[in-house]
Amino acid sequence: xxxxxxxxxxxxxxxxxxxxxxxxxxxxxxxxxxxxxxxxxxxxxxxxxxxxxxxxxxxxxxxxxxxxxxxxxxxxxxxxxxxxxxxxxxxxxxxxxxxxxxxxxxxxxxxxxxxxxxxxxxxxxxxxxxxxxxxxxxxxxxxxxxxxxxxxxxxxxxxxxxxxxxxxxxxxxxxxxxxxxxxxxxxxxxxxxxxxxxxxxxxxxxxxxxxxxxxxxxxxxxxxxxxxxxxxxxxxxxxxxxxxxxxxxxxxxxxxxxxxxxxxxxxxxxxxxxxxxxxxxxxxxxxxxxxxxxxxxxxxxxxxxxxxxxxxxxxxxxxxxxxxxxxxxxxxxxxxxxxxxxxxxxxxxxxxxxxxxxx
Amino acid sequence: xxxxxxxxxxxxxxxxxxxxxxxxxxxxxxxxxxxxxxxxxxxxxxxxxxxxxxxxxxxxxxxxxxxxxxxxxxxxxxxxxxxxxxxxxxxxxxxxxxxxxxxxxxxxxxxxxxxxxxxxxxxxxxxxxxxxxxxxxxxxxxxxxxxxxxxxxxxxxxxxxxxxxxxxxxxxxxxxxxxxxxxxxxxxxxxxxxxxxxxxxxxxxxxxxxxxxxxxxxxxxxxxxxxxxxxxxxxxxxxxxxxxxxxxxxxxxxxxxxxxxxxxxxxxxxxxxxxxxxxxxxxxxxxxxxxxxxxxxxxxxxxxxxxxxxxxxxxxxxxxxxxxxxxxxxxxxxxxxxxxxxxxxxxxxxxxxxxxxxxxxxxxxxxxxxxxxxxxxxxxxxxxxxxxxxxxxxxxxxxxxxxxxxxxxxxxxxxxxxxxxxxxxxxxxxxxxxxxxxxxxxxxxxxxxxxxxxxxxxxxx
Numbered sequence: 150x151x152x153x154x155x156x157x158x159x160x161x162x163x164x165x166x167x168x169x170x171x172x173x174x175x176x177x178x179x180x181x182x183x184x185x186x187x188x189x190x191x192x193x194x195x196x197x198x199x200x201x202x203x204x205x206x207x208x209x210x211x212x213x214x215x216x217x218x219x220x221x222x223x224x225x226x227x228x229x230x231x232x233x234x235x236x237x238x239x240x241x242x243x244x245x246x247x248x249x250x251x252x253x254x255x256x257x258x259x260x261x262x263x264x265x266x267x268x269x270x271x272x273x274x275x276x277x278x279x280x281x282x283x284x285x286x287x288x289x290x291x292x293x294x295x296x297x298x299x300x301x302x303x304x305x306x307x308x309x310x311x312x313x314x315x316x317x318x319x320x321x322x323x324x325x326x327x328x329x330x331x332x333x334x335x336x337x338x339x340x341x342x343x344x345x346x347x348x349x350x351x352x353x354x355x356x357x358x359x360x361x362x363x364x365x366x367x368x369x370x371x372x373x374x375x376x377x378x379x380x381x382x383x384x385x386x387x388x389x390x391x392x393x394x395x396x397x398x399x400x401x402x403x404x405x406x407x408x409x410x411x412x413x414x415x416x417x418x419x420x421x422x423x424x425x426x427x428x429x430x431x432x433x434x435x436x437x438x439x440x441x442x443x444x445x446x447x448x449x450x451x452x453x454x455x456x457x458x459x460x461x462x463x464x465x466x467x468x469x470x471x472x473x474x475x476x477x478x479x480x481x482x483x484x485x486x487x488x489x490x491x492x493x494x495x496x497x498x499x500x501x502x503x504x505x506x507x508x
Numbered sequence: 509x510x511x512x513x514x515x516x517x518x519x520x521x522x523x524x525x526x527x528x529x530x531x532x533x534x535x536x537x538x539x540x541x542x543x544x545x546x547x548x549x550x551x552x553x554x555x556x557x558x559x560x561x562x563x564x565x566x567x568x569x570x571x572x573x574x575x576x577x578x579x580x581x582x583x584x585x586x587x588x589x590x591x592x593x594x595x596x597x598x599x600x601x602x603x604x605x606x607x608x609x610x611x612x613x614x615x616x617x618x619x620x621x622x623x624x625x626x627x628x629x630x631x632x633x634x635x636x637x638x639x640x641x642x643x644x645x646x647x648x649x650x651x652x653x654x655x656x657x658x659x660x661x662x663x664x665x666x667x668x669x670x671x672x673x674x675x676x677x678x679x680x681x682x683x684x685x686x687x688x689x690x691x692x693x694x695x696x697x698x699x700x701x702x703x704x705x706x707x708x709x710x711x712x713x714x715x716x717x718x719x720x721x722x723x724x725x726x727x728x729x730x731x732x733x734x735x736x737x738x739x740x741x742x743x744x745x746x747x748x749x750x751x752x753x754x755x756x757x758x759x760x761x762x763x764x765x766x767x768x769x770x771x772x773x774x775x776x777x778x779x780x781x782x783x784x785x786x787x788x789x790x791x792x793x794x795x796x797x798x799x800x801x802x803x804x805x806x807x808x809x810x811x812x813x814x815x816x817x818x819x820x821x822x823x824x825x826x827x828x829x830x831x832x833x834x835x836x837x838x839x840x841x842x843x844x845x846x847x848x849x850x851x852x853x854x855x856x857x858x859x860x861x862x863x864x865x866x867x868x869x870x871x872x873x874x875x876x877x878x879x880x881x882x883x884x885x886x887x888x889x890x891x892x893x894x895x896x897x898x899x900x901x902x903x904x905x906x907x908x909x910x911x912x913x914x915x916x917x918x919x920x921x922x923x924x925x926x927x928x929x930x931x932x933x934x935x936x937x938x939x940x941x942x943x944x945x946x947x948x949x950x951x952x953x954x955x956x957x958x959x960x961x962x963x964x965x966x967x968x969x
Binding site for chain 2: 151153154155157158160161162164165166168169171172193194196199202203207209210212213216217220224228229230233236246249251253282291299300301302303304305306388446
């Protein structure tokens, strides 16, 4: 036992020194200069410098992406465990864990957001802008046949219904896409809808907009590209992209959508600026939703959506720009994922609510 | 800085060991001290003067105590204990008293919450034990400040124990030679502790957090959450203690074991002989015995137990839930004492074990709850008011890896039983543990790269 212990100790030291060399190499480059730029006595006193430095060291630590991918892939294949952020449903199907989990204080977060939605609608109405709200239901709720009885917290299950109750009281122009949803309507390895789901949601939005604002007059033609493989964001989150061919799941096969808009400019091509804005989350940036929306509305739509924008990131950024930026806008389509309802409020959301508390 | 972090493994430790190895023997304690203070300042430099001042104070008053005849040491002892104790009370309990006073309507406007310096409880207990031991004459006062401060501040035990006593390290602080086998054993202990912490405790942390944040937990939710927490806490703290012992051995300092299979206990008394041993023996030697211990009759000894455990509970944190947790265990210890005093038969082994485990697990509910409201929610859930089976809320947080880790954790808790039954199996177990240390550590380091660092649970105490 003694001899192997000494060998193990030697290997331990070799690993530590190897790591030290790797970290030193990392810090000898731009990362090291960034550390020096961040240096401050205040940071040393309060520990914030050391905390940031710890992250720099971690970034320089040796790691093997291939090994990571192999172990994560094997864990998925053997245990059906796709990591902390992703849940594995039926074979080949992945879901965002956030869609299933209970969030502490989720009910109060949802209520606060409902109040905020009322404030935003009133804010836009004062500027003469119509607001149309599109909550995107959770993938796990819309595709139960693909989740293989994945556990979903009652908070997650009930949040959209709770929101609808608030929205009805607020008399919001809300689109409910849950009825007649074209199952599955979502990508297998991605949290977002697929082309059929996006087109269905766009058609639902268009029906409401036509009722509120009449028909569009712009000719929009859609074109579908060829099939190609697309590893979804959930595969990346679960670190399954490297070993998909061994352990699964297989990437989605998708087609890209593009829109051709026939702008009827005058002699000087002075077509009026579009008066419709899409302020959404990454759903509005995926599976040709914008293109399908323009086609369904027969009008050009300005894309102001933000990946990771959550409930109101994109819309608040738009409202932050001041009255001038919204001058030509008559209609805002506000898309957000239902799962964002129960998350803690962002700093921007809290700030907006404080500013408009007495409107 | 956390042991289970890249900064420690790939920067602090190799640089420290290299510096320590290259330093002349006479300078080695100074190297340990310099690195230990750097280790502490890594968290926040502005609290370093506090622990340095306590070290200086205890060292100077220790010399003062030793200079007095034994019968005239009371005053310097009181003075010696005063500053560390005041620092502990202020930094650890001022918030609790202020919040309690505010809740009772006291006009404490503008109260600013005080930050608790990490490791202060362990540091203060080390200082107090040294002063008392010098006053009792069980140890000689340390003439060298460097040696004393090294004992007090050695980074291995600085922030989360064990509560090291000066007598454990007194001889080796003065002179020690490098021992290759001891160093290798130290590395092995460090690697095993690291693996316990990262692979077991940290894996369970998200499940525990989810379980204890449920608004309407079922009985099964509470059961699973507290079981996961019991394993998380044990592997977190036992892992840390193993790393501390290992780091001590690497530099030739021997710390005592802090855990001895506590979840194999057959009574609460036995549990406290096996759980956080350095704290329970500290409480026994410096609180329970001075209060009169068992020498004052059954009734008074039971009161002493309750006082000791209540204060021991409060030591863990500035919350009344910790006090009640301590009292809960006090009740358990008194119960065992009375059971024996009345002459009732010892319960069958299995009954004693299950009863002890259930008692301890219920205690962990109190221990983990941040507030009375949270404890109330868990208690309500335990009653079955929200149903008996596993809820979807916890089911959604429960991953196959959690179940595997819980199963592995339970297996590791009970494996030593086989060793007790057969010396051959025990030897095989030691061999297997020793051989698995390096691969487990490498696996833990690999896992660490994909995770944010999880601080040790006992950092908050």
